Amino acid sequence: MTAAQKTIAGRVDSLPGTPPALDMQGIGKAFDGKPALEDADFTLEWGEVHAIVGENGAGKSTLMNVATGVYAADSGHQSIDGAAIAPRSPTEATVAGLGMVHQHFRLVESFTVAENVLLGLGKKSRVRSASEAAALVSAKSAEIGLPVDPHRIVADLSIADRQRAEIVKVLLLGARILVLDEPTAVLTEDEARALLDFVRRLARQGNAVVLITHKFREVAAFCDRITIMRHGKTVLSGAQVEGISEEEVARLIVGETLATGGRPDSQPGALRLSIKALSLSARAHGQGLHNLELELREAEVLGIAGVGGNGQEELVACLGGLLRPASGEIILGGLDIVAGTPHERRRAGLRVIPSDRFATGMIRELSIADNMALTSVSEGAFGGPLFLRRDGMRRKAEMMIDAFDIRGATPERSAALLSGGNAQKVLLSRELGPGMKVLVAHSPSRGLDMKATQFVRTAIRQAVESGAACLLISEDLQEVLSLSHRVAVMNRGTIVGCRAADDVTPEWIGALLAGHA
Template sequence: MQRPPGAPAALQMRGIGKSFDGKAALRDASFRLEWGEVHAIVGENGAGKSTLMNVAAGVYVADGGYQSIDGEAISLRSPLEAAAAGLGMVHQHFRLVESFTVAENVLLGLGRKSKVKTPADAAAIVAAKSREIGLPVDPHRQVADLSIAERQRAEIVKVMLLGARILVMDEPTAVLTDEEARTLLSFAQRLSRQGHAVVLITHKFREVAAFCDRVTIMRHGETVLDGAPVADVTEADVARLMVGDALTVAGRPLSRPGDVCLRVEGLSAQATAHRQNLNDIGFELHAGEILGIAGVGGNGQEELVACLLGLEKIDAGAIMLDGEDISAARPGKRREAGLRIIPSDRFDSGLIRELSIADNLALTTIPGGSFGGPFLLRRRAMREKAAEAIDAFDIRGATPDRPASLLSGGNAQKVLLARELGQGLKVLIAHSPSRGLDMKATEFVRSAIRRAVEAGAACLLISEDLQEVMSLSHRVAVMNRGGIVGCRQAGDVTPEWIGGLLAGHA
């Protein structure tokens, strides 16, 4: 149900800027959403899609620019203010309390000022809204027992009950089956035809072409295509605009690959409520080589890393390290065999904040007896080894006894490098190694990885930062929907090829 020509836009954003710690995430970004349409925002990770919509939803406050909803200028400072203005956002990571039922989550979201006072009242309105919008939701079920698709429906119903006339969905089909995705996107179309306005943040052109009316493309925090009719945009246009015309390729190709260090054959793992499925993944990684895996987040990268490290079981396939099958080996045994990790979150999975730098550096070698037995550690030796690492890796402001929590992001990453690039390294899995770092720290991390590889190690680089993949890798693979969908020598990578695979239409 389109509004007449000249009617106010559902959502208007002009000249939006937003920086975090001095780094610009949005630069003069613009977006116009009309009532009665499904409007896609497309771009690779870090393009600014989610940041722009988080500004619209009141999660972030813009540094500058103009915003309006239905023609009325707004300056939102919280999601509650956005909900009051009629805009609701369903985030990639749902805002639901797992120990509560769906009805209890809705009751919590409505707040104390609502006329709905009891879980029974909330259950009644959830059931009614569910029937009205055609999304089946059981209000009495606990969120922890719901599938991803069911949680998503619960979140949408909650947002609609909070008064959303504008619905923003961030990568809503990332971990859904094809049938679940079609059901959700058909709902979005139906909702827009009833007079609502829907924003779909995505990187999948097939979804854009099949279900959206207009498309906006973002790159590096800027709007590079502003609200073009989907019928006027080709797949090649989307691929080129997502990635840009220029890619920084690694300085030199791999002239003489060494022996195969890591071979993965037919690796598959079933999806669960909390993870993406992996589909028949296979690749070889040679000594002295960096194989970069590019992809938009949520396409199985975390799951692949967990399977390679032994943190998740695989359902089929094999993982061979130096010719030895480690598919069923415990994580500690894989480490002893030479497999090391720079995780995507340095503090969540790599370091223990409360422990000293010396303790963090020794964590992985203590079990082998490097610093004495389990009941009597040689603390002096640990501190001496830590002092050497602090000097070798230029860990600024660090002492062996200093807690890791007091380190900056760059220096914390250097502690990880000092530990993981140590003796016995054969294969390094580097997952987004420069995420959140400044330019100087980024270059230090990348140089350290290059030196380790030049010394004979192999590196599997997994990153959502396309330029990081291109600047380091000898070969580039693309991961999409739990599988590797293409692989080329870095020098043969073109914007059209990689953009097409990232968008899921090649």
């Protein structure tokens, strides 16, 4: 019995002999001689939600970029709904019925949703005005049950709104096969659930959906079949999700079983960091902070849960010294650093792992060695006051690459070429260095694969066990609960509740999160 004929609950059956929605066989693709895909296979049936799972750099996104014409395959065959096709551009793929929603949305920020759709439809379409496009958007949005306001400027939309706009746009351009690249990485739990519900509904209406994801929970709850990729190859092709265990998936993804995380084995000690009455006026596109108070002890992880956009970015920026709060105190080791420069804060022992690594943590275009040395160079390391010893930086980088097992890294390589997990390791190797007293980690495992996530959590655990204090700000509740001694909830720019991790109940946290209207 083939996979296509097997029935699972609720799924629309493909009739025997019906061609698959998307069929890819023996796909190969190399970049500058380095293979990214080798003999990869993938079959998607109409009516199903099909997960593609794998580590960062395993080839999931590349495979789908080939399918949607972003890259041309070096070898292999592809057909959409039975018709052989080698799309030469995303437009061509969309016309053939295959559309992709990327992690970075392809929307013009200064245009309205309707204008973006109009732009995407292009010259050949009969739609000529933004108002016609707006009508289309409203109709589609109602038809599929995905609320989108066609008249809003994209720049004013939340991430979740933008994602919905992108999905509606892709569907309006003619896609019946939807590829979503890690769509929930940027969403809150509720938003993610709503999106996945929608995706499932869409498939059941006779479309087909490919979901690239890291999260087994999503696979188990929302997907019909799963394809697992490792090192550019398909290691599990289109298996039924029913009956496959998380351990089995993890083993196939990384080739070994992963230990599950746990709280640092440490007893919180003396007060390390206290934030008093911190306030920040709201900026153009941001949340303000209102009388935010918290205390952090040595050898303690204080997890801050909450829906994204409730002031987490602003809190991290105020702590790191990139934003100047209107009032309040930040006392680190008895010293008020609220007016200090980022440099002075670092010297006081503060380290920050920002949620967006390449925005404020690392510099994409610089080499890995440079990125690792970024903070110590300004403290006078590597050479004299004038001369910079690049060989020293290189040796240090080599050591760090070894110690942190940073794959595919050499000191000279540009940081931009690293996968998310390895880039995060570069950042950790630098920030967890000597002198660290307080670590502010904002969504440290966002977008990382399971193995890299484990690595990050272990690194934080070890740092805390050796005495550091960690403020863990994350929208991933699982992450907060598994690492923290105490859990606080952030809502609308302030801390709305805090209790020991052992006392956290789903009711308590749910109520505090729900305070967010």
